[in-house]
Structures are given as C-alpha cells and as structure tokens.
Amino acid sequence: MKLVECPRDAMQGLAHFVPTALKIEYLNTLLQVGFDTLDFGSFVSPKAIPQMRDTADVLAGLNVAATKTRLLAIVANVRGAEQAVTYEPIRYVGFPLSVSETFQQRNTNKAIAQAFTDVAAIQELCQRKRKELVVYLSMGFGNPYGDTYSPELVRDFTAQLVQMGVGIISPSDTIGTSTPEAIETLFRHLISEFPTIEFGAHLHARPGEAPDKVRAALRAGVQRIDGALRGFGGCPMAADELTGNLPTEEIIQTLTASGISLVINKEALQKAMTLSAGVF
Template identity: 55%
Template sequence: MSAVQLIECPRDAWQGYPIRVSTEVKVRYLTALLKVGFHTLDAGSFVSPKAVPQMQDTAEVLAQLPYQAYPETGILVIVANRRGLEQAVAHPAVRYVGYPLSLSETFQRQNTRQTRAEAEAFVDELVAYTQASGKVPVVYLSMGFGNPYGDPYDPEEVIEVGARLRAKGVPILSLADTVGVATPEAVYETLRAAIQAVPEVQWGVHLHAAPQEARAKIEAAWEAGCRRFDSALGGHGGCPFAGVPLVSNLPTEAVIAFLQEKKALPPLRTFALIEAQALLPQAFPA
C-alpha cells in the first residue's frame, strides 16, 4: 500500500470566498497549516486578479511563509496560463504547480478561457517549465465525473486523457468532482479503472460533496486504491466558477477521521492542527 498523502487546500477554500481575506490573515493561517505536517499545502494561485481577486496577493503571501522550516510540506499553486506559469516556477516557495484541465469544453472555457485542445497543449508547457525549474507538475481533471452543462462525458475519457498526460510527463493527476455530481459508485468505478489502466501516474481526488455525502465518497476513493486526498479544514470552499453553492470541499476532519479508522493516518502534529482550526473564524470571517 502506498503512503497516504493529505493535500490541504485553503486556496480552493478562499478563491470564491465573498469576504476579502487580508494578506496578514492568510500568512498567519498558512503558517499554522505548515506546522501541521500535511504532504502538500495548496496555498494560492497565479491567475488573473479580475477572475479571482482573492488570490491577487499570492506572491506576497508566499514570500512571507516560513516554508523552509517545514520541508516535509510542499507548497502548491494553481496556474491558468503561461504568465501564471512563469510566476509560479520563479517563486522559491513553490514545489508543485497545478493546472486545471477540464473534461468539459464549457467549463474549460469558463475556467481558463481556453478550448480543451488548447488546454491539453498547454500541459506541454507546464511540464517543460516545471522540469526546467525543479518543480513538479500536477494536473487536475476537473468535471472528472460529469458536468451540468450537457457536454458529452464518458468515464473512459478519464483513462484516455490520463494516458496522454502521462506520456507528456505528468506524474500526478487529481480527479476532481468539481460540482459534486459523482455518486460513491462512480468515484469507485472511475478511479479504479483509471488506476488500473494508467498505474504509472499517482492518482488523487479533489472531491466536492454535500456534508452528508463526504464520508461515502472518501471511502469509495480509498477502496478504489486512491491514497492522495485533497480537502480543506471545516469543509470550506468550492469552485467559484461551478455555480453550485451547496457542495464544498471535503472536510479535512472527515478525511482524518476515516484514515484513523483505517489506521492509515500519516503523522500529523495534533496540537498544530488544533491551533490551525482555532484560526478558522479569522481565515473565513462571517
């Protein structure tokens, strides 16, 4: 069994948050999360400030993080185009550079203003830039379980796209249930097939769910063989471009509880986790 990786996602929790969160508060909260010992901290994005104004201070935030003191945690940022990619690979705090590639043509255009063909071609640049700078590319397959737009969807396409991305040199793929449409059965079947068909890739999940659905989806991914889980403390956040307010990120607390039952929880600093949770009202003000 491969080691479990927990990816904490305050960036996804913040990006659509309606109240502006100050740079100071972001730095305080992210620093607290660094102390917990997560595998990866999804900390920001280099994207258009017009599209995602909450992320316009990402470079400033990263510059103030004591990331060197916590080398077990790699910082990840999201990019949507070459300009963002250049900013990401130039920043010393960044270890992972993520890019959202959608299985829905409509959502790809909404999210990155690219066609699917353009987006897949951009992955070549993602791989080239990250390899040249010592970073690691991560591709998120958004709308990975279907979409609300009526665009064609076939689970087999997850395998086809995954194989093409692996051939391009992408080592990590995260299958995203962007609008929370996946049933636990779909999570299991799609992931299981993908892991078996493209085993060279490390497959993860970035699931959105209503609170009552979270555990079933976590368990389905686990039983399919997934060992990489994106989540956010308190279950905050979700994609601002998806337009579905009733689903959110998987609560990190639910993922931790599940992994404790399985006796598979990676070592985390419990007191640091409690301290980070205490900052949630500041990080996500009412």
C-alpha cells in the same frame, strides 16, 4: 497516504478579501499540521480571482524552512506558470484541465485543445525548473452543462497527459456530483491501466457525504486526497451554489478509522480550526 490541504480552494470564492497578514498566519499554522502538500495560492488574473491577488506577498511570509509540507500553486496559463516556477519554495504547479468544453471556457477562458497546448508547455517548463506538474481533471465525474461525459473520456485525457510525461493526475469532482460507486469505479480503472501515475482525489461533497467518498477512494487504491478544513470552498467558476471541499477533519477521522497511520500535530490542527473561523 498523502494529505493535500487546499486553503486556496477554500478562500478563492469568498466575497470578502482575506487580509494578507491573516492569510499568512493561517497558512503558517497549516504548515505545522503535517500535511504532505499545501495548495496555498494561485498565479491567475486578479480580475478573475481577486482573492488570490496577493499570492506572491503571502508566499514571502510563509515559514517554509520549519516545515516538511510542500507548496502547490495553481495556474491557468503559461504566463502564470512562468511566475510560479521562479519561486524556490514552490514544489508543485497545478493546472485545471477540464473534460467539459463549457467549463474549460468558463474556468480558463480557452478551449480544451488550447488547454492541452498549455499543459505541454507548462510540463516542459516544470521539467526545466525541477518542479512537478499536477493536472486536475475538472468535471471528472460529470457536469451540469450537458457536455459529453464518460469514464472513458477521463481515461482518454489521462492517456494524453501520460504521453506528455505528467506524473500526478487528480480527477476532480468539481460540483459534488460523484457517488462512492463512481469514485471507486473510475479510480480502479485508472490505477490499473496507469500504474506508474500518482492519482489524487480532489472531491467536493455535501454535508455528511465525505466519509463514504473517502472510503471509496481508499478501496480503489488512491494514495493522495485533497481536502479543506471544515469543508470550506468550491469553484466560483462552476456554479452559483458552491459545493464544499471534503472536510479535512473528516478525512483524517475516516483514514484513522480505516487503520491508516497519520502523523498529525493535533495542537496545530486545532489552532488552524480555530483560526479558520476568522478567515471564512
């Protein structure tokens, strides 16, 4: 099981700016926990996401030599990807592709058709620079805008990405609308139809909902799950009221109770939990 910790997602919507030195301290602690991947920052417009304007400076302060955790950076266009791939420590480049036309415009200021063009260019760039592209299918479980949605639409988007050679795809419950039944149904169908693809679950949840959502993803065969300590976060472009990420500590508890063995540095995890109070 691959655990992806997402402090970038947790921090991006905060009203206060988290000082660069504190970000570095927090992220370096997370790098010692034992996560597969750390979604640490983003190369996007500082006007759109001011919290992430120091991503390059933060990266320079990370102790990547002392960890097996791989770094992921989010981008919203080709220019951001061109920045991200220049940094050797970054293994993954993440791009939010929405199945909702309204949200694609809100999130990246472009239409879905243009976003697919960007994905193709970013995928080619990643292949040349030996990075891996992770495409997040935002609004993958419904949206509040009245746009057309169906599991078949998510499947069609996935098929187009597979044709481009994208190997990691994460349907995303951007505003917490998914149910365990919907999670299990969607992932079962996707994993069955596209067995060579690594599917991730990037889910948001209200308090108390996370364990059932994690168990649903497990039943479907998902082997990659995103979370954030204490369930902080949510997409500031999606709604006025943020719905938090799955709390990482609850993911760990649920996986362990389900018999899945995880190699976690409990001391580092506890330190990160303590530090998070000062960050958020």
